[in-house]
Amino acid sequence: MTEETARRALVPVAAERVRPRGRPLRSRAAPYALVAPFFLLFAAFGLFPLAATAWLSFFRVDLTAPEARQWAGAHNYARLLGDEFFWNALSNTVLIGLLATVPQLLLALGVAHLLAARLRGRLFFRVAALAPYATSVAAATLVFALFYGRDQGMVNWALGVVGLSPVDWQNGPWASKFAVASIVLWRWTGYNALIYLAAMGTVPPELYEAAALDGAGRWRRFWHVTLPGLRPALAFTGAVSAIGAVQLFGEPLLFSSGAGASGGADHQYQTLGLYLYEQGWVNLHLGRAAALAWAMLLLLVAGFGLVRLVRGGRGRGAR
Amino acid sequence: MSAADGRERAGWGTYLLLGAFTVVSVFPLLWTAVAASRTSGRLAQSPPPFRFGRNLGRNLSVAWTEGGMGEALANTALVAGSVALGTVVLSTLAGFAFARLRFRFRGALLLLVGATLLVPPQLGVVPLYLVIARLGWTDQLQAVVLPSLVSAFGVLYLRQHLVEALPPELLEAARMDGAGTARVLWHLVLPAARPAMAVLGTLSFVAAWNDFFWPVLALTQTGNPTVQVALTGLGRGYVPDTSVVMAGALLGTLPLLVVLAVFGRQIVGGVMRGAVKG
Amino acid sequence: MLAAAALLAGCATDPPVPPAPGAGSPVPTAGRPVTLTVGVYGTFGMKEAGLYDAYMRLHPDVAIRQTSLSRTDVYYPQLLTHLTAGAGLADVQAVEVGNIAEVVGTQAGRLADLAHAPGVRREDFLPWKWAQARTADGRVLGLGTDIGPLAVCYRKDLFAAAGLPTDREEVGRLWAGDWRKYLAAGRRFAARAPGGTAFTDSASGVMAAVVSGAPLRYYDAAGRLVVAANPAVRAAWDLGAAFARDGLTARLQQFTPDWDRGFAHGRFASVTCPAWMLGYIQDKAGPAGAGKWDVARAPRPGNWGGSFLVVPSAGPRVAEAAALAAWLTAPEQQAVLFERRGSFPSARAAFALPAVADARHPYFGDAPVGRIYSAAAREVPVAPVGPKDGLVNQILSDTGMLQVDQTGRAPESAWRAAMKAIDNALDR
Known part of the structure; x- marks a missing residue:
């Protein structure tokens, strides 16, 4: 369809054949002119901070006087290795991420599978699934924090109604992680369902027909036809979710109004992103925050490297 | 958009499950509105309220004026609009160059852009903050807009789209006709890229509207807050009134929900199309 | 945000502040109206007490706008980043006593010297308060607003229900001289406590009050961190933990919405009560709590909290801002702030003013808060403050004692966790 659009667009160009105007596309400068705006900003707000963070991570820098920095060598990284709060944040990040x-x-x-059926009010269900995605981290977390209140929260009230004892959602090491994770879960499930739904649409119908002829039931067809077709989408959403998990910040920051950047009294739901914020903006150690930032990047790269390695034998990746 | 294996009509079980999922998706939002219509005293009681109260107007107006949500909404609309527009323009130009033009370092630059997909936004904030401070941009909206324009995803997405949607023969023909860069952009690239631009614009707008980490650092509740910054202030603030906080959350979410309700079909289509390509 | 609190406090109907004699000498502003911003945290009360309105009446060419953040742990890092950036600052900024040493030590070049601002007289202030904001070379970077002399606020109805005395003199005698008697009173309360109520709000509140009476807290006079080895800190810790162990607290975290609700629903019968706490209680307990609360003397004197006003020198209106800061902290205005909001003056010249000495607080059963807090202020020990006082305090409370209180973690183990967190936060 887009090709048609493009082809139709050729007509006016062709009509102007008589008197060419503007610089010809062959111009050497044209490609650079096209990418320049992006790369200008990319250099200023993408690459420079990256490099500067690397540079800063070798200094002892205090937020009270960032210009007065002291060379610290690998101190910030060495400190990280022995920093139990870092390991705690890493394990929290992984656990909450999972x-x-x-x-x-x-x-x-599952939701995508349901949505793929022939439905009345199909659009309604799809739009409703996107409502959490349109809700901001801050708004969602503020509401969920109320749901999970220890004394007057709706969740504990509901537990009481069915005869269970209340849970301390802020202080429980697992309860709090679950609660924070549930906010992420709520916000992104519908969005991912639509992505899978779209990917299901790219599976050739003949495959289903063939499977149906072989007498495969609905779930066997899902398992043997749909799922393999979804592999690229699964890889994509898995990667995006992993990146999102490592960067998790707003949910744990706002989950309890008393905890702030500490992620709970025992740091029980402090993620790496939150720990970085605490080091830099509460404890005021910008150098250590910078080292932490690079550690996060290295962890992600290592994680994805590992995944590639594992899948290496099985041919090309998602795209 | 034909349903994949939707040959069978959905049974009541499907509707039941989807209904349950829809309720879970929508309930927190509905309850935000309920909470915003009550008093904080009522919210402090158990069981929680499930029906609307009479304080919605008052709470909204307190959140609007005292909580700064009015100013924050205007700021956010400006930021999200600029980010969406800017990202689309920059990504289309660069995406086209990467898709169809030859130039030195093309491969290397593309790799560089791709590599930054992995970089957490936290990574650059320390020096970025120092730069913003040096420029005197703390509490200024451009401090939030400009860094957000750099979208590696946008460039890669537009490139991918144009590789498929803009056949080289077309460009060759245009070249033979001696069309200039501007004309090619306008008459060939723009029409071909339009669907992808719409998707990217939508995604960027939502992302910018809900962007959290960097705005919370670069802006303050008291300067030029976006909705997220103002909500953070409300949520962690000296507010005697939980219902006002909920009213703020409602105000900050409502515009996007209205957009979603009005342009539901397009946005759903956008998310799904973005996914197939992404 | 604060206006909502102001509505509750009913300040809209307060009579205007009388013009202060001697203070507020006009500053030439070149005839153009200027807007001065004041950045504060929590309930600072200057707006609610009508001080800004009074100043604007004295200076028709000045408009004052206040911006407020919640907790100092949100406010302070933002203030620092803005100071280092030289941007995003209010003309006048509040600084909590836990941060003043760090501000004086690291931000001297970015703050104006207020020693000679119009109307500022050194002898008006408590000497130690004045000294806390003075640099080694004698510049004064902050003017004291209030201090936090200690009392105990309690609910008469709950005390009566549990068979404790309700008269403030008798209540004071109940625990006079020793914080352990406060614990004993708590046990008595618990034995006959009305359902759903606890003796006090939090173990952290007890700990903070006890530690605020020590002559040495987290730093020694030479500026060394001594928190881990200081027996006074440990004693305060142990007492707080005893409250938690005996189940005498409502297990709330101070300055959170749950705590606010605790006030609103009368879930605890007493709270250690620095003068500035009066304003909190009034706001949070609201009309429903009027006449139920009262104020008694604390077991031991202490000084918890208190603040300063500083003027960033990067601002475009430093002179006008300094004049405003000087006026706001002048004895007459501090007296008004106490009278209206309960924040106790750091200007000793204000102690004798009738607005302070004879002050009674209608919300607290007409308690003679002037007499109670003036007496407490005279006995306040002067402890050295260090650069990270605020952070250490926060970790002791929110990482350490909060766990003892809310999760039942063993005090010894929680103490070690807090010490580790302090070492990490201070990069030791």
Whole structure:
């Protein structure tokens, strides 16, 4: 369809054949002129901060006087290795990430499967699924924080109604991680469901027909035809969710109004992103925050490297 | 957009499950409105309220004026609009160059852009903050807009789209006709890229509207807050009134929900199309 | 945000502040109206007490706008980043006592010297308060607003229901001289406590009050961090933990919405009560709590909290801002602030003013808060403050004692966790 658009667009160009205007496309400068605006900003707001962070991470820099920095060598990195708060944040990040991502993708898969059926009010269901995606981190977290209140929260009230004892959602090491993860889960399940739904649309119908002829039931067709077709989408959403999990920040920051950047009294839901914020903007150690930032990047790169390595034998990746 | 294996008509079980999912998706938003219509005293009681109260107007107006949500909404609309527009323009230009033009370092530059997809936004904030401070941009909206224009995803997405949607023969023909860059952009690239531009614009707008980490650092509740910054202030602020906080959350979310309700079909289509390409 | 609080406090109907004699000498502003901004945290009360309105009446060419953030742990890092950036600052900024040493130590070049601002007289202030904001070379970067002499606020109805005395003199005698008697009173309360109520709000509140009476807290006079080895801190910790162990607290975290609700629903019968706490209670307990609360003397004197006003020198209106800061902290205005909001003056010249000495607080059963807090202020110990006082305090409370209180973590283990967190935060 887009090709048609493009082809039709040729007509006016062709009509002007008589008197060419403007600089010809062959101009050497043209490509550079086209990418220049992007790369100008990319250099200023993408690359420069990246490099400067690397540079800063070798200094002892205090937010009270960032210009007065002291060379610290690898101190900030060495400190990180022995920093139990870092390891705690890393493990929290992984756990919350798993708690948020795995059920989210499975649920999304199920919802996509449901949405793929022939439905009345199809658009309504799809739009409603996107409502959480349109809700901001801050708004969602503020509401969920109320739901999870210890004394007057709706969740504990509901638990009481069915005869269960209340849970301390802020202080429980697992309860709090689950609660924070549930906010992520809520916000992104519908979005991912639509992505899977779209990917399902790209599976050739003949495959289903063939499977149906072979007498495969609905779930066997889902398992043997749909799921393999979804592999690129699964890889994509998995990667995006992993990146999102490592960067998780707003949910734990706002989850409890008393905890702030500490992520709970025992740092029980402090993520790496939150720990970075605490180091830089509460403890005021910009150098250590910078080292932490690079550690996060290296962890992601290592993680994805590992995934590629594991999948290496099985041919090309998602795209 | 034909349903994939939707040959069978949905049974009541499907509707039941989808209904449950829809309720879970929408309930927190509905309850935000309920909470915003109550008093904080009522919210402090158990069981929580499930029906609307009479304080919606008052709470909204307190959040609007005292909570700064009015100013924040205007700021956010400006920021999200600029980011969406700017990202689309920059990404289309660069995406086209990467898709169809030959120039030195093309491969290397493309790799560089792709590599930054992995970079967490937290990585650059320390020096970025120092730069913003040096420029005197703290509490200024451009401090939030300009860094957000750099979208590696946008460039890659537009490139991918144009590789598929803009056949080289077309460009060759245009070249033979001696069309200038501007004309090619206008008459060939723009029409071909339009669907992808719409998707990118939508996604960028939502992302910018809900952007959190950097705005919370670069802006303050008291300067030039976006909705997220103002909400953070409300949520962690000296507010005697939970219902006002909920009213603020409602105000900050409502515009996007209205947009979603009005342009639901397009946005759903956008998310799905973005996904297939992404 | 604060206006909502102001509505509750009913300040809209307060009579105007009488013009202060001797203070507020006009500053030439070249005839153009200027807008001065004041950045504060929490309930600072200057707006609610009508001080800004009074100043604007004295200076028709000046408009004052206040911006407020919640907790100092949100406010302070933002202030620092803005100071280092030289941007995004209010003309006048508040600084909490826990941060003043760091501000004086690291931000001297970015703040105006207020020692000679119009109307500022050194002898008006408590000497130690004045000294806390003075640099080694004698510049004064902050003017004291208030201090936090200690009392105990309590609910008469709940005390009566539990068989404790309700008269403030008797209540004071109940625990006079020793914080352990406060614990004993708590046990008595618990034995006959009305359902759903606890003796006090939080173990952290007790700890903070006890530690605020120590002559040495987190730093020694030489500026060394001594928190881990200081027996006074440990004693305060142990007492707070005893409250938690005996189940005498409502297990709330101070300055959170849950705590606010605790006030609103009368979930605890007493709270350690620096003077500035009066304003909080009034706001949070609201009309429903009027006449139920009262104020008694604390077991031991202490000084918890208190603040300063500083003027960033990067601002475009430093002279006007300094004049405003000087006026706001002049004895007459501090007296008004106490009278209206309960923040106790750091200007000793204000102690004798009738507005302070004879002050009674209608919300607290007409308690003679002037007499109670003046007496407490005279006995306040002067402890050295260090650069990270605020952070250390926050970690002791929110990482350490909060766990003892809310999750039942063993005090010894929680103490070690807090010490580790302090070492990490201070990059030691």
